Amino acid sequence: MVATSADAGPEITISLDSNESAFGPSPKALTAAAAATDHLERYLENPASILVPAIAASHGLEPERLAIGFGSDDILARIARAYLQPGTALLRSQNSYLKVPNYAYANDAEALAAPDSNFCTDVDAMLASLTPETRIVYLANPDNPSGAMLPGDEVRRLHAGLPGHVLLVIDGAYAEYVTDPAYATGEDLVRAHDNVVVTRSFSKIHGLAGARVGWAYAAPQVIDTITRIGLTFPLATPSLHAAVAALADEDHRNYVRNETAKLRDEATLKLTDAGIHVYPGHGNFVLMEMKSDKNLAPKLDAALRQEGISLRRFASPAFDSCLRMTIGHHAETRAATAALVRLYGEMA
Structure with a gap:
C-alpha cells in the first residue's frame, strides 16, 4: 500500500465504487x-x-x-x-x-x-x-x-x-x-x-x-x-x-453475466452471515446497510480506504447507513468482502 501524499491517504488498489465491469471489454x-x-x-x-x-x-x-x-x-x-x-x-x-x-x-x-x-x-x-x-x-x-x-x-x-x-x-x-x-x-x-x-x-x-x-x-x-x-x-x-x-461477442456477455451473478451471490451470503443487511439486487453491485448503527457506514468506508479499498457512499440522507460495492473480478471482490466482514466484526 503506497501513500501518494500526506493528504491523499493510502493508494486505492481495489476500486469498487463506480459499477464498471472489472472483466473488461470483449x-x-x-x-x-x-x-x-x-x-x-x-x-x-x-x-x-x-x-x-x-x-x-x-x-x-x-x-x-x-x-x-x-x-x-x-x-x-x-x-x-x-x-x-x-x-x-x-x-x-x-x-x-x-x-x-x-x-x-x-x-x-x-x-x-x-x-x-x-x-x-x-x-x-x-x-x-x-x-x-x-x-x-x-x-x-x-x-x-x-x-x-x-x-x-x-x-x-x-x-x-x-x-x-x-x-x-x-x-x-x-x-x-x-x-x-x-x-x-x-x-x-x-x-x-x-x-x-x-x-x-x-x-x-x-x-x-x-x-x-x-x-x-x-x-x-x-x-x-x-x-x-x-x-x-x-x-x-x-x-x-x-x-x-x-x-x-455473446460468449463474453454470458461469461460476464454468469461470473458477476456468482460473485454477487457469494458476497451477499458472506455479508449476510456477518450480520450486514444486503438488499436483493439484479445489477453488478450490492447495496448493503448497517442497520444496527448508521454511524458504522462512514467508519467502515474510512477503514476500507486505509486498506486501499474504495466502495461508494452517497450524499443522500436515505443512504447514510449504506455502502454500495461493485462486483469486481474474483480476487478483488473476495478481498473486499473479507475486509468488510472483518472490519464489521471489529466495529459492530
Whole structure:
C-alpha cells in the first residue's frame, strides 16, 4: 500500500465504487478499437449508419426506432431537453438514480419524487405523485443504487396509469445482468405506444465505460426529436468499432453475466452471515446497510480506504447507513468482502 501524499491517504488498489465491469471489454472489442486509430484526425461521419443496424440485429429491434449517443447519460439529457421546460416536471422514485433530478434542474423544470418501498419503486405511489405538470416519468430498471428490479407486469401497470402526454423513460443500463424471468426490458411497450423510451448503455456488461456509448429505443418521432438535438459527431471512431464488436461477442456477455451473478451471490451470503443487511439486487453491485448503527457506514468506508479499498457512499440522507460495492473480478471482490466482514466484526 503506497501513500501518494500526506493528504491523499493510502493508494486505492481495489476500486469498487463506480459499477464498471472489472472483466473488461470483449477481446474482439479491444482489437476493433485498436484497428480504428489510423485516421483519428478525422471526424466520424454518421456513426449511426454503422452502429444502429448492429444494435437492431443484436436485439431484434427496428432501426427507425433507434438513436445512439455519447453514453446513455447523453441520451437522458437530450430527452430532458426535448420534453422539459419551465413549469413542467420530471417524476422519479425518491431513492432512484440520484443524478436524475439534475436533468430537470438543467431545464428549469421541477424534480418530483415519489415515496418508495424499501428502496423499490412503488407503482401506486408513483401514480399518486403525478401532477398536471409532469411530462417525464423516469424508471431505472434495475435501479441504482439499490439494484431493485420492477417486474414487467408492474412496469406495464405504471405505464397504463400515465396520461398519453407523459413520457415513460426506462433506463436499462443494467438490463443485461438480469436473469429473473419476471423482468421485461420495456421494448414491448415501445412497440405498442408512442410515449415510452428505453435507454441502454455499453458501459456496464460490455465493459466500455471509457468509450462512452449509449442508445435509445422509442417511437420514430421521439427518435427524430432526440437525434436532432444531439451532438454533430456523437461518437469517437474507436468507440464505434468497439461497440459493434462487443455486440457480436455473446460468449463474453454470458461469461460476464454468469461470473458477476456468482460473485454477487457469494458476497451477499458472506455479508449476510456477518450480520450486514444486503438488499436483493439484479445489477453488478450490492447495496448493503448497517442497520444496527448508521454511524458504522462512514467508519467502515474510512477503514476500507486505509486498506486501499474504495466502495461508494452517497450524499443522500436515505443512504447514510449504506455502502454500495461493485462486483469486481474474483480476487478483488473476495478481498473486499473479507475486509468488510472483518472490519464489521471489529466495529459492530
